Amino acid sequence: MVTRERPTLEAVARRAGVSRATVSRVVNGSTTVATAIREAVHQAVEELGYVPNQAARSLVTQRTESIALILPESASRVFSDDMFFPAVIRGVSTELEAADKQLVLMMAGSAASHDRVERYAMAGHVDGVMFASMHGADPLPGALARLGIPVVCSGRPLTPSEAAVPYVDVDHFGGVTTAVEHLLTSGRRRVATIAGPQDMVAGIDRLNGYRATVDRAGMGTLIAVGDFTRESGVRAMGELLSTDPTLDAVFVASDMMAHGALQTLRRAGRRVPEDVAVIGFDDVEISRLSDPPLTTVRQPIVEMGGTMARLMLGLVRGRSDATSAVVLPTELVVRASA
């Protein structure tokens, strides 16, 4: 393995018979360079296989041309079956690629890795940090923002507002409202819900949407709480049935939990949608294939990632709309389960 020395600006300059400054100008696309010289430089670059040293460049420009996306989960959770993070990543990476920025993906499931992320960002490794779907009130986004590092979150941060960071989220509340109203207008009288974890915005907002809509209709609430997993859906549905066997509809805060609920209903001998109508949330792929196919609320995850990336690019370029928020619309997808 021949560790051939990498050529430097200096080497290119010598070869082209010009100064380092000129080479730098050419490499960075300055227009104020004579065409003949520019070509000579380009040729020298080619012949030597010159590639600028990013560390040296960053040292003076204070920029790295790369942006971090923090996934505050362990690797196993990030790549679980709900495809949420993959979709976010897709949206982000498409957008950053177009801007020629490098995406640095970081998993921060543990406290230790959480620290590492902080150090990494503070060491100037990246020009900005995006967070995907945080748990609880994570202080990190605010902390980084306070240090002057551009930060954007996907999912409204639960942090006390002192250091408000820009974010993009989907309209959980509106989606749930539509879903529950769909159940009510189709004649359901006893609409329960299986809520998500109450330390996440998605869990909180969806439960609030349910409460508000059921209240407005003058109906009583019936609530069980899960953690967005299929297993928790199985269990929560069991609880609901034993609390009130007369329920005739359930709004479930995630499709994975809804699948669990379907299983419990089947085992309890309830027909869907004849006896009990079910609506989920997320529109994950398998919801089309479940039995029966799931009526659900679709949220534009890929677009959310793209929007987050665009916000970030704006911040990095200094067009800081400081604290802005974007909320993307959700949509009820009606299938056989309700």
Next chain:
Amino acid sequence: MVTRERPTLEAVARRAGVSRATVSRVVNGSTTVATAIREAVHQAVEELGYVPNQAARSLVTQRTESIALILPESASRVFSDDMFFPAVIRGVSTELEAADKQLVLMMAGSAASHDRVERYAMAGHVDGVMFASMHGADPLPGALARLGIPVVCSGRPLTPSEAAVPYVDVDHFGGVTTAVEHLLTSGRRRVATIAGPQDMVAGIDRLNGYRATVDRAGMGTLIAVGDFTRESGVRAMGELLSTDPTLDAVFVASDMMAHGALQTLRRAGRRVPEDVAVIGFDDVEISRLSDPPLTTVRQPIVEMGGTMARLMLGLVRGRSDATSAVVLPTELVVRASA
């Protein structure tokens, strides 16, 4: 957003009343510093919130403490349902985390992003590059290796050997052999295969294993080629059935394709395993849940990622066993389909 200046070594040195060199020593954990001074420095670091500038550090050390993992696929493919890449990432990230190296994940599905990866690595952004499961004979690993950048591949590279890079792979050949022999010894007389894409090592090796084993048993081969997706499995199984309706067993080169094959067999009125035995490869999660549960070959993907990361760490530390190869064992998991 107050872009508070980041404190430098110099600032810490002044505050602690020592030289920059001493601060550097303390920060880097040198033992040759008097305890009193070390504590004074630590305190100054604390008070100022000092974090070393990575660009400056890299410029002189020529190291970045981060390592890239290249996924030569688009984001959508990387996070598709077969969970292959997620498992690799899990193995890699666990290992790197233990070594306190930062993992930089890069998707390189398009030609353009392929270029960007090359520039990124050559710009000294990372200390080493790992490749996960390449298509065809990608010249990039060899090219980077020739430039003196440590490279490790998961999946034996298909590149002509001139620039042999170290790699880790699973024992496709052995796994397939065991699978096909299982079919033969259980009395199957006409064993077909659905092969994977022939521009990938996994596709090639698994087909070779099938050929060799069937040949050795003096049986004839029967081959259809897919691309590892479920849909291609559906189609390929159809082809096989129409080519030879008397087949009584299929070795399918991936579980996803095997699921497709099961569907086609069901529709064709063939019972599994009574009429046709089916064995897949990969042991993806849903294979346990399919109808019937799939007999398959398990490959240790997470471990492969971990091993790859360990090889890389060795190279980066200069313990270059230069060109080494590791092949991990596979294992037949017998369920109801064969």
Next chain:
DNA sequence: ATGAAAGCGCTAACAC
């Protein structure tokens, strides 16, 4: 339009 020169913040010899 081009070159000279001054750092960016840090580490690593080398002196003391």
Next chain:
DNA sequence: GTGTTAGCGCTTTCAT
């Protein structure tokens, strides 16, 4: 043990 000093490779005024 600790301080002094010389760069790492690049961009960017400031002259010319």
